[in-house]
Amino acid sequence: MKHNREFEIAWMGLKPGPQTFVYDIDDRFMQEREADSEFSNWNARITLKFDKHENFFMLHFDIDGTVSVPCDRCGDNFDLRLWDEFDLVIKLLSVDDAEMPEDEDDVVFIPRSETVIDMSNWLYEFLMLSVPLQHIHPDKADGSAGCNEEALKLLSSLGDHEEEPANPLWKGLEAFKNIETPKANKKGKK
Numbered sequence: 001m002k003h004n005r006e007f008e009i010a011w012m013g014l015k016p017g018p019q020t021f022v023y024d025i026d027d028r029f030m031q032e033r034e035a036d037s038e039f040s041n042w043n044a045r046i047t048l049k050f051d052k053h054e055n056f057f058m059l060h061f062d063i064d065g066t067v068s069v070p071c072d073r074c075g076d077n078f079d080l081r082l083w084d085e086f087d088l089v090i091k092l093l094s095v096d097d098a099e100m101p102e103d104e105d106d107v108v109f110i111p112r113s114e115t116v117i118d119m120s121n122w123l124y125e126f127l128m129l130s131v132p133l134q135h136i137h138p139d140k141a142d143g144s145a146g147c148n149e150e151a152l153k154l155l156s157s158l159g160d161h162e163e164e165p166a167n168p169l170w171k172g173l174e175a176f177k178n179i180e181t182p183k184a185n186k187k188g189k190k
């Protein structure tokens with residue numbers, strides 16, 4: 001695995017109590033881990049508050065940044081605002097690897113002998129998690145859609161066509177009805 005010394009925290013040398021680490025995450029950092037992504041131009045600052053206690057660390061990650069994504073509605077790329085925060089507790093254990101408990105949702109266990117913690121995987125994961133599921137152009141200041149206007153026009157004309165596939169079915173039923181009706185009439189006449 002690639003080593004990122006700049007993302008490592010040598011916690012042994014830290015004083016007890018909270019300290020702040022600031023990580024500027026660029027596109028290269030993310031592309032190395034997520035090459036096949038529709039996301040590009042990552043640009044984020046993650047501020048980590050690292051609160052050192054005797055047997056555990058409390059971590060708080062604040063994310064502020066942007067990533068370029070294709071809009072779900074018009075397809076044009078735009079800069080999506082990333083704004084999120086995450087908490088993580090790292091517990092130090094003096095046990096063998098075999099006895100290490102499984103990590104929980106917000107709690108990670110590491111052996112006390114691991115004196116350097118690499119933050120890069122968490123930085124990556126939290127940044128990915130900070131991306132909202134829905135990617136829609138924010139509205140313009142006047143309240144109108146921020147989307148590509150040409151694409152919106154095209155979409156609305158396609159929307160009209162989408163109702164058409166029902167027509168052949170109706171036509172088929174009408175043809176069927178036209179055949180049946182005369183027979184019914186004939187029966188009625190008897």
Ligand SMILES: [Zn+2]
Pocket residue numbers: 071072073074075076136137146147148
């Ligand atoms: Zn759009």
